[in-house]
Amino acid sequence: MTSRRVFLKNSAFAIFGVGSIPAWLSRSVYAADGSQNRKKILVAIFQRGAVDGLNMVIPFGEQRYYDLRPSIAIPKPDGTPQSAVDLDGFFGLHPSLAPLKPVYDSGRLAIVDAVGSPDPTRSHFDAQDYMESGTPGLKATPDGWMNRALPKARGPASPVRAISLGSSLARTLRGRNDAVAVNNLNDFQVRDPRGAATFESMYESTLDTVLHGTGKETFSAVKMLQAIQKQSYTPANGARYPGGGFGNSLQQIARLIKADVGLEVAFADIGGWDTHVNEVGAQPAAGQLANNLAQFGQALAAFYLDLGDRMADVCVVSMSEFGRTARENGDRGTDHGHANVMFVMGGEVQGGKVYGDWPGMADEQLYESRDLALTTDFRDILGELVAKHLGNPGLKTVFPGYENPKFRGLLA
């Protein structure tokens, strides 16, 4: 059998022709050789419902932003908690995201603006589907990009290399590689030991192809997680995850990472972003969006703190199906739009900077005169992380039909 080293080398030559192997690729070969036992881990976060990227990362340097949003704009940075947190003199974070500012300042958080899916759909369902399958416009894709992004396993793969937090397996993790949905690590077991053994053999032997596959994955994962379940978990470095599902999801991912069970990709989602009505409350930093962003930002900041040095192996990326209208609607909210914003956070991220080309917000600059235009394809960002961080150079398989993703230099 071809060793992973040869496989990676060959693929590298296939991509770059005969020549020197780029630094990131030789490094991942090195890691895969066992000189370094720890895996690289990619964590994807989906903000379901289409977050209003323009109020998440505020283009306060753009006067049109204030013209189009008379009642829901976040004020220019003025040092108060009711204004944007200045990033670079043009963009600012929503005040609820202030806990992430230190991460940005330390260079470990990068922001990509005017990014998203090129498909014009404004249906949540379709747009989420496309972003999770990694094939905008193609409905028939049976599996998800994250499943395809898993590097070829050398030897037996960990049954928990791909985990989706929540009670159902995310679309993006469906596919030929084993992936499991875990709602709560401690509940992930058949509590009656007699039952556990019998169910295992039933699902192992059943001819029901659908249930056989999932059953087998399930029991392998159960065994893997048994050791973790016995220990209680205290986040490190005084990290405090916010209450609620999303904080809990990130905490469980951190726990899995630290337990070294072979996790490589993890997925979590957070809903409640579909702010058609009363997006912003009585004050700029209050209301629906602010509350949700606070949860989002606190959870990410806690995750970063909790993992400490282990962040060196970890890369977190956030996405949302599409952005929202540049103009506010009649209900102090926004409707379905186009381009959006993504966060990339990790130990090797070249952060402290807002990436992407700002398209402007004048009528003729807006997409269909209503939404922020797209200047970066989301697959450029994800492709770079898959190739450089996970060390999987097979981007033609991960993002079929998207032959030449343009890397932005988010990772060295």
Added chain:
Amino acid sequence: MRKPAYAGLLLSLFLALPAISSSKASKDADEARRHAKLFQKRLNKDEQILHALDRLTFGPRPGDVERVKKIGLKKWIDSQLHPERIAENPNLEAKLQPLESLNMTPMQTVQRYPSPQMLRAIAAGRQPMPDDPLLRATVERLMARFKVRRTGADGAAAVASDPNADMEPVKSLNQVLDPAELQTLRGGSPERKRELLESLSGDKLEEALIAMPRPMRQQLFGVAPVEVQRKIQLLNAPQQVVAYDLLVSKLLRAVESNRQLAEELDDFWFNHFNVFYDKGSDRFLLPDYEREAIRPHVLGRFRDLLEATAKSPAMLFYLDNFQSVRPDIDANNKNRKVKRGLNENYGRELMELHTLGVNGGYTQHDVTEVARCFTGWTIQEPRRGGGFFYNDKLHDKGEKVVLGHVIPAGGGVEDGEKVLDILASHPSTAHFISKELAQRFVADDPPEALVQKMAATFQKTDGDIREVVKTMLASKEFWSQGAYRAKIKTPFEMVASSVRALDATVTDAWVLANQVGNLGEPLYRKLEPTGYSNLNAEWVNSSALIARMNFALQLAQNHVAGVKVDLARFGSDPVEVARTLLFRTASPQTRAAIEKALEAQKQKTPALVAGLVIGSPDFQRR
């Protein structure tokens, strides 16, 4: 001779390599042909009866197969297609009777089961004090807290976060109950606690509940009879009673109703026109929605169902249409800082999810035009439980063009109604609805020929749902091997069918409803307007499978509170136990695994076997 042959083999191997993708394509084509053939293969008579019970009910109960045999399959199906002619199970009706919010108007609901905001308004004197003693106790407790916290730093916020904090009640528990009673409630067995709660007179019971500290009430909740559970909720969080009634009634109906197909269709249509319980006013609008907009039309005309949902306060609120107004309304109003305007949410989902389907042939322009047609379709007093109200002042009077149809300027409420006409009679809708039904009742990938037959009936009968379902049930595809056991049960179906197969007695359906949530389908709580997917993949994943196995073992061993299984029904032969629950012979693999498990056991344990069968792969299909 050998050498060239070997070389030829090598050569062909070499040639095969680049051809992998095309051979995969031909493999896919083979698979598709095999799949299509399955839909040509007919079921035998016994399979037909089981299939009908699997698909048109929430799973067979003991005796159902014989009952259908006796009536005749065709006649039984015909009766299920006319639920109004079926006498309802009187036991079910008795159990539904205490769930009074099911029959209330939204206005009654909002008054009887006030939200925390409403309670604060009463406490602050902005709303009248309720007559009900339990409700009054809740408000009084809140007022006491309110006064205490007022003096603190962040008054209102603290009250909002803890409206149930304990305080000194008017009468202490010692004054209401005698020492023996108290002892029972504190340390008695669950049965004794329940008996005592049942025996207390109305006034005494309420005084006792009011006097109890909250943890004690919570602790009694699990053993309490339905009436007492509702009183406890009324004290702890009045608004939760509405969710309680919805969930409990949904479970009870699935398990005990004689109108099984109608209940399956209620679940289907509610999910198709999904509304999320936790969105603001929808917390008190849902009982009205399901009762008035969904249930009367599950086998009726699609156009009626569509309009009933379009005009329901629940949908108007959920998809924001109640706030959508003509775009120019505040253009010249300088006093209005916040300009109101068009909201496209309903217009889009109406076409994408309710009627045409996402590829049904509409554009962003159509979305905007449809939204304009529905401006002014609003709710009278949306926070107080008012009904549908057309406000002409908010309506966009201009001309609109929807899918090529001109809707002339100057119209009123009929603009929206015309849109519903256009959409309900559109061929894409006929196809989309037929496909959704077929995916739910036949198979994930129903043959296109079947969908077209159903769509043709839809168009010919002007969207008569009963006729479309009839066409489906008369098709050879429905009665084929391609459909037989092709569906994975939804969590709701899994829970209901296991209770039915076990012939268990349900005294507390609330626990069961929460189990459905644990299995991955929180009822009335699907946030997205898509509803849950009708496809198997929605339910097959690790955490859901584990939850199913745990539930199965708990249920069969009588460890699910409020559900009682009569274990004496089951003999000691595991093969027979499996047959009793599956209504057919278990698969050899399932049987072997159970027999192996029993080898290690000293005594026969039918409860364990029953649990293993319910959690087996065999039982997850229908």
